[in-house]
Amino acid sequence: MYAMQGCRSLDYPPGSYPSTAASHLLGVVIEGRGRILIGGQAYTLTAGSGVLIDHGTDYELLPSERLQLVWIAFDDLIETSSTERERHYYKRAGGFPLYGLLPATAMPAVADLARQIEALLAEPGERRRHRADRLLQELIGQLLDMTSATQVSTADALARAADYIRTHHDKPLTRDRLAEAAGLSPWYFSHQFKRWLGVTPMEYVHQVRIRHAKELLILHRSGIREAGERSGYADEPYFRKKFKQVVGITPADYRKNKLARIASLSYTFTSHLLTLGIVPLAATVDREREAHRQEAHASIAVHLRRAIFREDALFEEDFARLGSLQPSLIVGDDLMIQGETAARLGDIAPCQVIPWLGLDWRGHFLQIARLVERESEAAAWLDAYDRRALQVRMALTETVGDASVLLLRISFGQxxxxxxxxxxxxxxxxxxxxxxxxxxxxxxEQAIDLAFVMRCQPDFLLLAIDDSPASQSMWELMQEHPQWQSLPAVRDRRCYQIAAYPWLEYSPEAHRRMLEQAMSLLAPHHSFEQTAQLAPE
Structure with missing residues (x-):
C-alpha cells in the first residue's frame, strides 16, 4: 500500500542542503540547475529531470543557481498485523526497480502527474485530496515500470555471476572465469560487482564457501576436512585459516559453540529449546504476552520482535542485530523463513527450517532435539510426560467418563x-x-458462533476469555442468554475459566502444565500418588 505523506514546491538558492529521506521522495525539477548527491552518488539536475530517493537514504542538494523542485513524499507500507480494532504497518525500503536519476524519456509523464498532485493539494478539500491520492497511485505505476537498459543488462550479468558462484562454489574459481560467466570484461566486472555487493568477486566466493561449510558443520555434522573439501577448499590448513579469517574462530570452535549461539525465530521453538536445557542467544520475545517466561527472558541476551506474520516479518533492525551477532545457527519454521527472508538469513548463518504444519508438537520437539544433539533428553522428557498423561487419563475416566469437554476461546469478541x-x-x-x-x-483454530456451541451441547466447558472490552462484553451477554444457560455444562456448574497460559500455548512445558491443571479442574479429589498406584509400569 502506498500512502502520500506530503507534496511541496520549494525554491533553493545556491548552497548545500543535506538531509535524510524519512519517506520515499520523488523530486521533479521545475527550473534551474544543480547537482544532488544520493547515497554518495552524484547526479546532475536540470529543468524537467527527476530523482527517486529511497526511504532512509542520505542526500544533499547542491544548486548552482536558483533551483525549484516539486517534492512528493510517500511511504511503501507493508501490513504486519491486524485486529478488528487496528492495523499495523512498517515502511518498506527498496521496493522500486530504479532509484537515483530517472530516465529522461519517462519524465514528461512523471512531471505532469507531479504538478497535477501539487495543484490539487495547494488548496484544502477532501475531494481534492482523494483525486491527488488516485493520481499518486498512477504515478507509482510509472515508477514501478521504470528500468534503465544499461542497468538491467549489467545487473543481469552480475546476477548470473553470483548464481554461478553459488552453484559452483566447490569448483576452482577465478576472477577471469567469473567475468566470462557474466559476459563482461574482467576489470569492468570486478568494479561493478564490488559496487553491487560491496565485496570483490573473490571475497564473495569465500563468503559463499564458508557459508556452505558452516551448514555442513552445523546441520550435517560433517568433519572439518569433509566440510572444507565439499565447500571448495581442497587444502585443509588453508580452509582452517580462511574460515578463521572470515568467521573469527576456527571451524572446530564454531561447531563446539553451536549450542551457545542459537537464534530462534519461533516463539514455540524457543520453548522446545528451553525444555531441552538450551537458552538461545537471541529469540523472538514479547514480554507483555509472555510474563510466565520472565526468568528465561533474563537469560536470553538479545530479544527480537515477536510477530505472527511470516514473510517480511523480520524488521530491518532485527536483520541488522542478527548480522552483528553472527549466530552459529538460526532456527525457525517454513512460514517465517521463506522467500527473500530465507535468502537474507542464510547470508547470516545456517538456517534449520522446520515444517510448521507438517509436524505435530512431538515431531517438532524431536526434530529440534536431533538438531541440538539432545535426543536422549527429549526421549526421557516425553516418556515422563506420557506416564503423567496416563495417570491423569485414568483419573478423568472416573470423574468425566464419556462426557464431552469443549474448550471455548473468546478473543476480541470472537x-x-x-x-x-x-x-x-x-x-x-x-x-x-x-x-x-x-x-x-x-x-x-476456527471462529464459531453460539449456534455451534449449542449444537455441541458440551458436558464440561473450559473458557479462555481475554480482557479486551469486546470479549468481556460478549461474556456478560452470553451468561444472560437463555440458550447458554440451558447448556449441560452451565446447568450442572461444570464451566471453568482458564488462563491463556498454559492452555493456549503450543509448547512441551505448557502441555505438561495442562495435564496438572486438567487434573485439578476435572478430578479435584484425585492425586497423582493415587493414580500412580493404578498406572501400569
Missing part, C-alpha cells in the same frame, strides 16, 4: 475452538476426553 494441533492434542488425544465436534475438520 468465539473460536481448536483442532488437533494445539490444546486439542492434550485434551482429546493424550487425555482421551471426548470432543463434541470433529477435530479433524479444524487445522488450528
Amino acid at each position: 468465539l473460536s475452538v481448536f483442532g488437533e494441533r494445539n490444546v486439542g492434542a492434550v485434551l482429546h488425544h493424550d487425555l482421551g476426553l471426548r470432543c463434541p465436534y470433529d477435530l479433524g475438520l479444524i487445522a488450528v
Whole structure:
C-alpha cells in the first residue's frame, strides 16, 4: 500500500542542503540547475529531470543557481498485523526497480502527474485530496515500470555471476572465469560487482564457501576436512585459516559453540529449546504476552520482535542485530523463513527450517532435539510426560467418563475452538476426553458462533476469555442468554475459566502444565500418588 505523506514546491538558492529521506521522495525539477548527491552518488539536475530517493537514504542538494523542485513524499507500507480494532504497518525500503536519476524519456509523464498532485493539494478539500491520492497511485505505476537498459543488462550479468558462484562454489574459481560467466570484461566486472555487493568477486566466493561449510558443520555434522573439501577448499590448513579469517574462530570452535549461539525465530521453538536445557542467544520475545517466561527472558541476551506474520516479518533492525551477532545457527519454521527472508538469513548463518504444519508438537520437539544433539533428553522428557498423561487419563475416566469437554476461546469478541494441533492434542488425544465436534475438520483454530456451541451441547466447558472490552462484553451477554444457560455444562456448574497460559500455548512445558491443571479442574479429589498406584509400569 502506498500512502502520500506530503507534496511541496520549494525554491533553493545556491548552497548545500543535506538531509535524510524519512519517506520515499520523488523530486521533479521545475527550473534551474544543480547537482544532488544520493547515497554518495552524484547526479546532475536540470529543468524537467527527476530523482527517486529511497526511504532512509542520505542526500544533499547542491544548486548552482536558483533551483525549484516539486517534492512528493510517500511511504511503501507493508501490513504486519491486524485486529478488528487496528492495523499495523512498517515502511518498506527498496521496493522500486530504479532509484537515483530517472530516465529522461519517462519524465514528461512523471512531471505532469507531479504538478497535477501539487495543484490539487495547494488548496484544502477532501475531494481534492482523494483525486491527488488516485493520481499518486498512477504515478507509482510509472515508477514501478521504470528500468534503465544499461542497468538491467549489467545487473543481469552480475546476477548470473553470483548464481554461478553459488552453484559452483566447490569448483576452482577465478576472477577471469567469473567475468566470462557474466559476459563482461574482467576489470569492468570486478568494479561493478564490488559496487553491487560491496565485496570483490573473490571475497564473495569465500563468503559463499564458508557459508556452505558452516551448514555442513552445523546441520550435517560433517568433519572439518569433509566440510572444507565439499565447500571448495581442497587444502585443509588453508580452509582452517580462511574460515578463521572470515568467521573469527576456527571451524572446530564454531561447531563446539553451536549450542551457545542459537537464534530462534519461533516463539514455540524457543520453548522446545528451553525444555531441552538450551537458552538461545537471541529469540523472538514479547514480554507483555509472555510474563510466565520472565526468568528465561533474563537469560536470553538479545530479544527480537515477536510477530505472527511470516514473510517480511523480520524488521530491518532485527536483520541488522542478527548480522552483528553472527549466530552459529538460526532456527525457525517454513512460514517465517521463506522467500527473500530465507535468502537474507542464510547470508547470516545456517538456517534449520522446520515444517510448521507438517509436524505435530512431538515431531517438532524431536526434530529440534536431533538438531541440538539432545535426543536422549527429549526421549526421557516425553516418556515422563506420557506416564503423567496416563495417570491423569485414568483419573478423568472416573470423574468425566464419556462426557464431552469443549474448550471455548473468546478473543476480541470472537468465539473460536481448536483442532488437533494445539490444546486439542492434550485434551482429546493424550487425555482421551471426548470432543463434541470433529477435530479433524479444524487445522488450528476456527471462529464459531453460539449456534455451534449449542449444537455441541458440551458436558464440561473450559473458557479462555481475554480482557479486551469486546470479549468481556460478549461474556456478560452470553451468561444472560437463555440458550447458554440451558447448556449441560452451565446447568450442572461444570464451566471453568482458564488462563491463556498454559492452555493456549503450543509448547512441551505448557502441555505438561495442562495435564496438572486438567487434573485439578476435572478430578479435584484425585492425586497423582493415587493414580500412580493404578498406572501400569
